[in-house]
Amino acid sequence: MKGVLFPTRLALAVTLALAAATAQGQAAGKAEGGYPSRPVRIVVPYTPGTSADTLSRLLSEKLAARLGQSVVVENKPGAAAAIGTAYVAKAAPDGYTLMMSLNTHVITPASRKTPYDPVRDFAPIGQIASGQMLVLTHPSVPAKTFPEFVAYLKKMGDEVSYSSPGPGSTTHLYSLVLQDMLGTKMRHIPANGMGVAAMDVMQNSSTMLISTVEASRANVASGKLKPMAQTGKLRSQLVPDLPTVAESGYPDYDLSIWVGMYAPAGTPKAIVQRLHDEIGAIMGAPQMRKDLLEKGYDVVLTSPEEFAELNRKEFARWKDVVARHGLQGE
Numbered sequence: 001m002k003g004v005l006f007p008t009r010l011a012l013a014v015t016l017a018l019a020a021a022t023a024q025g026q027a028a029g030k031a032e033g034g035y036p037s038r039p040v041r042i043v044v045p046y047t048p049g050t051s052a053d054t055l056s057r058l059l060s061e062k063l064a065a066r067l068g069q070s071v072v073v074e075n076k077p078g079a080a081a082a083i084g085t086a087y088v089a090k091a092a093p094d095g096y097t098l099m100m101s102l103n104t105h106v107i108t109p110a111s112r113k114t115p116y117d118p119v120r121d122f123a124p125i126g127q128i129a130s131g132q133m134l135v136l137t138h139p140s141v142p143a144k145t146f147p148e149f150v151a152y153l154k155k156m157g158d159e160v161s162y163s164s165p166g167p168g169s170t171t172h173l174y175s176l177v178l179q180d181m182l183g184t185k186m187r188h189i190p191a192n193g194m195g196v197a198a199m200d201v202m203q204n205s206s207t208m209l210i211s212t213v214e215a216s217r218a219n220v221a222s223g224k225l226k227p228m229a230q231t232g233k234l235r236s237q238l239v240p241d242l243p244t245v246a247e248s249g250y251p252d253y254d255l256s257i258w259v260g261m262y263a264p265a266g267t268p269k270a271i272v273q274r275l276h277d278e279i280g281a282i283m284g285a286p287q288m289r290k291d292l293l294e295k296g297y298d299v300v301l302t303s304p305e306e307f308a309e310l311n312r313k314e315f316a317r318w319k320d321v322v323a324r325h326g327l328q329g330e
């Protein structure tokens with residue numbers, strides 16, 4: 001497979017973000033003993049309305065009440081989350097600039113050059129949620145179960161394809177891993193965003209799409225997309241009757257979306273632990289679990305150490321996938 005060069009728009013935007021954050025970091029001293037003594041920011045490196053943004057806003061008001069200070073959500077989207085992430089990487093490690101991110105945090109640097117290291121430059125606070133993804137196809141595809149869908153893909157050979165929001169995206173890489181396990185060779189049809197990728201399948205110009213439960217459930221409910229399987233080990237409570245890929249004969253396929261909170265590397269451990277404990281108390285409440293489920297996510301709470309290990313393993317995993325498939329970042 002020929003190498004794929006990922007177009008990048010990082011240059012000026014990331015440079016400006018880094019300059020601002022570095023200046024802030026140089027001006028700031030160590031966190032005061034009475035943390036927090038001023039408002040805290042949660043940077044979301046995605047656009048408003050995305051899952052990380054929604055979860056941040058669900059969390060922020062309750063976290064503010066527990067910390068006794070305002071908690072402001074600030075969106076810094078762009079370049080597959082690299083702009084906002086670069087900003088937080090260079091922010092002062094004092095607990096006043098945090099980041100809510102998805103596993104794009106390790107996927108983007110695995111597939112293209114970024115001005116930060118997703119492991120070295122951050123202090124993980126903890127995972128807070130996990131969301132399932134669905135393997136979707138057009139309703140006309142003659143398959144009622146995932147094994148039947150696999151048989152169809154193999155029968156059609158190079159006539160079948162899969163869509164994604166673009167090269168190096170989560171959907172693209174999850175599809176490559178699935179393709180490797182199934183032993184199929186589908187054509188990749190990159191689109192300009194998830195909405196366009198979904199439309200390709202709904203118009204039957206592409207065979208398959210992997211998308212989140214949250215993003216796809218309206219089209220599934222209306223019959224415009226047909227779900228074949230869930231991608232994680234455990235079934236989402238929103239689609240409890242749909243088997244997982246693992247249950248359907250491929251036990252090693254376990255890919256979902258995880259959401260977690262980060263601070264810049266060097267943030268005092270006491271502050272990281274304080275934030276972890278406060279966030280855990282909020283996320284563990286029954287109403288919060290219910291609110292997240294309505295958004296397509298389950299609460300999953302891990303320690304800072306467990307989340308750090310997840311980031312290390314996942315970053316290594318996706319670098320390997322990118323290398324094996326000849327995908328090259330620039």
